[in-house]
Amino acid sequence: MSTRVRVDLRGSAERSYEILIQPGVLGQVAGLVRQRFPHCTVALITDHTVRDLYADAILSGFESSPKQACHLYTFPAGEASKTRETKAMLEDAMFANRHDRKTVIIALGGGVTGDLAGYCAATYMRGVPFVQVPTTLLAQVDSSVGGKTGVDLPAGKNLVGAFWQPSAVYADTTVLQTLPGDEFLSGLGEIVKHALMFSPGMIEMLVTRHVEIMQREPVLMADLVAQNCAIKAHVVSADETETGLRKTLNFGHTAAHALELVSDFGIAHGIAVLAGMLVELRAAVHEGYLAAGHEQVMRDCIRIYLPELPKIRQFDPGRLVEAMLLDKKNESGRIHCSVPTAPGTAPEDPGWTRPFQPAVLTRALDEVFAQG
Ligand SMILES: NC(=O)c1ccc[n+]([C@@H]2O[C@H](COP(=O)([O-])OP(=O)(O)OC[C@H]3O[C@@H](n4cnc5c(N)ncnc54)[C@H](O)[C@@H]3O)[C@@H](O)[C@H]2O)c1
Ligand SMILES: [Zn+2]
Numbered sequence: 001m002s003t004r005v006r007v008d009l010r011g012s013a014e015r016s017y018e019i020l021i022q023p024g025v026l027g028q029v030a031g032l033v034r035q036r037f038p039h040c041t042v043a044l045i046t047d048h049t050v051r052d053l054y055a056d057a058i059l060s061g062f063e064s065s066p067k068q069a070c071h072l073y074t075f076p077a078g079e080a081s082k083t084r085e086t087k088a089m090l091e092d093a094m095f096a097n098r099h100d101r102k103t104v105i106i107a108l109g110g111g112v113t114g115d116l117a118g119y120c121a122a123t124y125m126r127g128v129p130f131v132q133v134p135t136t137l138l139a140q141v142d143s144s145v146g147g148k149t150g151v152d153l154p155a156g157k158n159l160v161g162a163f164w165q166p167s168a169v170y171a172d173t174t175v176l177q178t179l180p181g182d183e184f185l186s187g188l189g190e191i192v193k194h195a196l197m198f199s200p201g202m203i204e205m206l207v208t209r210h211v212e213i214m215q216r217e218p219v220l221m222a223d224l225v226a227q228n229c230a231i232k233a234h235v236v237s238a239d240e241t242e243t244g245l246r247k248t249l250n251f252g253h254t255a256a257h258a259l260e261l262v263s264d265f266g267i268a269h270g271i272a273v274l275a276g277m278l279v280e281l282r283a284a285v286h287e288g289y290l291a292a293g294h295e296q297v298m299r300d301c302i303r304i305y306l307p308e309l310p311k312i313r314q315f316d317p318g319r320l321v322e323a324m325l326l327d328k329k330n331e332s333g334r335i336h337c338s339v340p341t342a343p344g345t346a347p348e349d350p351g352w353t354r355p356f357q358p359a360v361l362t363r364a365l366d367e368v369f370a371q372g
Contacts, residue, residue, distance in 0.1 A: 030061020137187020189270030
């Protein structure tokens with residue numbers, strides 16, 4: 001079973017690309033890259049954890065092709081590696097191996113690898129092609145689509161980077177089996193977000209097939225990943241630079257960012273997003289933006305994947321709202337959030353985001369925390 005999703009960017013064939021989603025596609029990546037870039041040397045970039053698990057599946061595919069060298073470049077796993085220093089280390093190592101303009105980079109790993117290797121590709125010799133092989137659920141449904149690349153700075157996350165589109169994305173859902181539980185939940189947070197914002201059909205799938213989804217059944221996951229890529233591809237094609245429709249992808253994230261900040265990033269992003277959506281939906285009912293019946297349908301779907309709020313409940317709602325007030329989307333003391341108008345229905349232009357009173361968000365936090 002394989003599915004292809006096309007990402008069309010402003011009608012430009014050169015910058016458009018295909019996402020191939022298929023259980024087991026990892027073993028074919030070398031062949032696909034050799035076919036597409038027959039005269040390029042290859043730089044395979046990955047972190048230490050993913051190297052140990054999956055790098056051989058790609059490297060072995062280049063061994064039979066002595067003319068097309070594939071060099072491996074690695075760095076320690078985790079967000080702490082997404083820095084200018086790691087990027088410089090990778091670039092220096094690539095120069096030492098004489099990679100020139102005729103190089104293609106393969107980013108094998110999660111969002112950290114995709115952002116870092118993609119940013120290397122955007123700037124190495126003023127830009128070389130790159131291929132994404134996402135191995136976390138988050139990377140498969142979110143970070144590998146959209147062309148955002150970059151690194152973190154001491155001053156904040158993702159502060160330096162570039163828009164640089166991959167030439168192709170190859171997503172193998174069998175690799176999700178080895179993903180730690182919290183990492184799997186991180187991807188699910190974004191999947192539930194896409195469903196609640198854009199797809200009544202996916203909401204139904206998340207509710208009725210929840211057991212198989214939690215078992216990470218590869219064929220079902222491929223279907224789910226494909227639906228999510230199609231949604232994200234549609235959104236980023238319509239709004240490449242984040243001035244309109246793309247704002248809807250921030251659903252749940254205003255509250256989630258506050259939860260992450262106040263917990264000193266001690267909770268997984270996916271849990272923060274699931275909880276953040278509960279809070280923003282509750283507040284939207286109080287502001288009169290959403291019918292209570294619609295909220296309940298969406299809350300029921302979120303609660304299947306987040307039955308209780310571990311740890312988060314200890315935070316003071318007042319402090320969380322203060323953190324939300326720091327968000328750059330705010331205007332005149334109101335907090336701006338993007339919330340669906342009904343299950344699976346995104347708000348329409350120009351109301352991508354709506355203003356919320358801080359007191360309403362405090363009340364919503366109190367109520368969500370009281371539900372446990
Ligand atoms: N570019 C974008 O549009 C975009 C969107 C969302 C998030 N992001 C970025 O993505 C990053 C988070 O991505 P992530 O959650 O994938 O983090 P990650 O890349 O750090 O991966 C999480 C952990 O899982 C391990 N791992 C990866 N695949 C595995 C597998 N199949 N089996 C076992 N372990 C595996 C990694 O080694 C790592 O330790 C953040 O830096 C965030 O800013 C970017
Ligand atoms: Zn997110």
